[in-house]
Amino acid sequence: MLVDKNTRLIVQGITGREGGFHARQMIEYGTRVVAGVTPGKGGSKFDSVPVFDSVARAVQETDANASVIFVPAPFAADAILESEAAGLPFVCAITEGIPQRDMVRVVNRLAENGTCRLLGPNCPGAIAPERCKVGIMPARVFKRGPVGLVSRSGTLTYEIVQELTNAGLGQSTCVGVGGDPLLGMRFVDVLPMFEEDPETEAVVLIGEIGGSDEEEASVYIRTMSKPVVAFISGRTAPPGKRMGHAGAIISRGVGDPESKVKALRAAGAAVAETTADIPVLIRRALENR
Numbered sequence: 001m002l003v004d005k006n007t008r009l010i011v012q013g014i015t016g017r018e019g020g021f022h023a024r025q026m027i028e029y030g031t032r033v034v035a036g037v038t039p040g041k042g043g044s045k046f047d048s049v050p051v052f053d054s055v056a057r058a059v060q061e062t063d064a065n066a067s068v069i070f071v072p073a074p075f076a077a078d079a080i081l082e083s084e085a086a087g088l089p090f091v092c093a094i095t096e097g098i099p100q101r102d103m104v105r106v107v108n109r110l111a112e113n114g115t116c117r118l119l120g121p122n123c124p125g126a127i128a129p130e131r132c133k134v135g136i137m138p139a140r141v142f143k144r145g146p147v148g149l150v151s152r153s154g155t156l157t158y159e160i161v162q163e164l165t166n167a168g169l170g171q172s173t174c175v176g177v178g179g180d181p182l183l184g185m186r187f188v189d190v191l192p193m194f195e196e197d198p199e200t201e202a203v204v205l206i207g208e209i210g211g212s213d214e215e216e217a218s219v220y221i222r223t224m225s226k227p228v229v230a231f232i233s234g235r236t237a238p239p240g241k242r243m244g245h246a247g248a249i250i251s252r253g254v255g256d257p258e259s260k261v262k263a264l265r266a267a268g269a270a271v272a273e274t275t276a277d278i279p280v281l282i283r284r285a286l287e288n289r
Helices: 017-029 055-062 073-085 100-113 154-166 187-196 213-221 257-266 277-287
Strands: 008-012 032-037 049-052 066-069 090-093 117-119 125-128 132-135 144-151 171-176 202-208 228-233
Touching (some): 032 055, 073 090, 100 117, 144 187, 154 228, 171 187, 187 202, 187 213, 202 213, 202 277, 213 257, 228 257
Parallel strands (some): 008 032, 008 066, 144 171
16 A cells, blocks of 8 residues: 555655654654655754755655655645655645645646655545554554545544444554545545555545545445445535535535435445444445455
8 A cells, every 4th residue: 555664754844843743753653754854954863864955865865765744835835746856656745725726736747747646735644554654643543454444534534443443443554635625646546555455355435525536436436346334524514515624515516415425325335324333334344245
């Protein structure tokens, strides 16, 4: 999947408050943070991690293969493109509030070149429990096991993972794609990875109102050999009401929650009414495989 024990991570913005805090959390979890990048602070160290002025230099010196971005929003798009230009195959952008005009430039460039997977922005990251964490997920709620999870919502991810863990259902990889309108990876990009992953036996998909990502995912779910349990948040939101995420808005007949539920059920996914139903449906799906 996206991260594992072989991930060699750069933290862009490591000397900032958020970047520094989460860099220490990732290191404590066992992630191999091999470098930080802060322009103007090259040659210094953050704890024992060397800091470089550029991603290109950091890659050259440390053989890094991934980056996580805590750069402030006005500069985050350039930080993403700097990592892509340095040849990194995976970039995770935690930063929220990146201007959509900047993200149009990023998404088009990455699609044109096709060499870099972007997770985010405005996402919690990805974690392979007990092996590697890239991002801001609270590691204590995760446990290694057979359930893959992909989500548009960070806080719902933590809640549902806690319920899975409490039920004795560990996770193979958990991926937070983020809730912005313009993203790198989406459900349709992550689901094929779970389908091919030998450690994943069932998948949880956490969607929300707004956009058409869940309907597009349902087309791929029809082809999957592994069971999918889905949950759609915001089903009681009135039309035109934004619910937290920039992409979580129903307008002009697009993003209606019932259309998402209908499409997912028609594709063969079990759709949970509440988060508490998810462990029950996952256990049933695993028993019936």
